[in-house]
Amino acid sequence: MGYARLQSIHVHPVKAFRSLSLQKAVVEPWGPAGDRRWMLIDDGGKVVTQRRQPRLALAAAELLPGGGVRLSAPGMAPLAVPVPVPRAAGTVTVQIFRDKVEALPAEDAAAHAWCSALLGADVRLVHLDDPATRRPVDPAYALPGETVSFADGFPLLLTTTASLGALNSLIARGEHAHEGPLPMDRFRPNLVVSGTEPWAEDRWSRVAVGEVVLRVAKPCGRCVVTTTDQGTADRGAEPLHSLGRHRRVDGKLVFGQNLVPLGPGTVRVGDPVRIVE
Numbered sequence: 521m522g523y524a525r526l527q528s529i530h531v532h533p534v535k536a537f538r539s540l541s542l543q544k545a546v547v548e549p550w551g552p553a554g555d556r557r558w559m560l561i562d563d564g565g566k567v568v569t570q571r572r573q574p575r576l577a578l579a580a581a582e583l584l585p586g587g588g589v590r591l592s593a594p595g596m597a598p599l600a601v602p603v604p605v606p607r608a609a610g611t612v613t614v615q616i617f618r619d620k621v622e623a624l625p626a627e628d629a630a631a632h633a634w635c636s637a638l639l640g641a642d643v644r645l646v647h648l649d650d651p652a653t654r655r656p657v658d659p660a661y662a663l664p665g666e667t668v669s670f671a672d673g674f675p676l677l678l679t680t681t682a683s684l685g686a687l688n689s690l691i692a693r694g695e696h697a698h699e700g701p702l703p704m705d706r707f708r709p710n711l712v713v714s715g716t717e718p719w720a721e722d723r724w725s726r727v728a729v730g731e732v733v734l735r736v737a738k739p740c741g742r743c744v745v746t747t748t749d750q751g752t753a754d755r756g757a758e759p760l761h762s763l764g765r766h767r768r769v770d771g772k773l774v775f776g777q778n779l780v781p782l783g784p785g786t787v788r789v790g791d792p793v794r795i796v797e
């Protein structure tokens with residue numbers, strides 16, 4: 521491959537809210553600092569995402585010092601939410617897909633009311649207080665001791681601009697060509713790499729991004745969230761239609777690679793990307 525570099529960095533302070541672009545990020549063992557440490561749960565304790573609530577794409581969360589977030593959405597007054605104090609609020613058991621995890625509810629009732637008003641449904645905002653111990657990575661793909669935040673399954677997600685270009689070419693030749701080209705935010709990555717060949721990431725097993733070495737755990741299986749316009753919350757058929765025809769692996773529609781860091785460090789936009797093996 522040619523000169524590959526880190527084109528952009530994205531975190532999602534509240535799971536399922538829109539992404540926040542950064543110039544640099546500290547990579548912790550469970551993911552980029554500030555990424556998906558907060559999420560919404562329904563009245564049964566289950567995670568709420570854009571799968572069920574595409575309107576979450578319209579909400580934003582700004583990182584505040586100390587790990588809090590400032591919530592905003594069209595037509596709603598912004599709200600600052602501090603990190604809950606462990607001794608002031610006991611943990612609750614939440615379910616994120618197949619995992620049951622202990623988390624701390626936001627202390628201010630205004631946070632739950634704000635999020636409920638956003639969706640027109642009874643939801644609560646919770647925080648992952650101890651990512652080092654709360655949620656192990658899927659043991660089928662993990663090394664001992666690896667943990668993850670409230671991300672779908674792995675600490676980081678990497679995509680490449682070349683593969684998006686190739687996918688958009690497939691969309692342009694299909695029956696839903698009017699929906700393309702799609703932007704990268706449909707895929708909600710943490711790291712976006714430029715300067716590779718299309719689908720080169722399928723062959724990687726370890727990659728160095730700046731000073732951080734990451735293990736490629738598995739391809740990322742895609743869901744209905746990718747069909748959601750992150751600017752309007754409207755849904756279409758792509759990219760799932762084209763992925764289903766051209767990128768089906770073990771029954772999953774795949775785009776991008778799930779990564780686990782082998783050590784902490786800082787990544788910066790413009791960092792070189794090197795394939796270790």
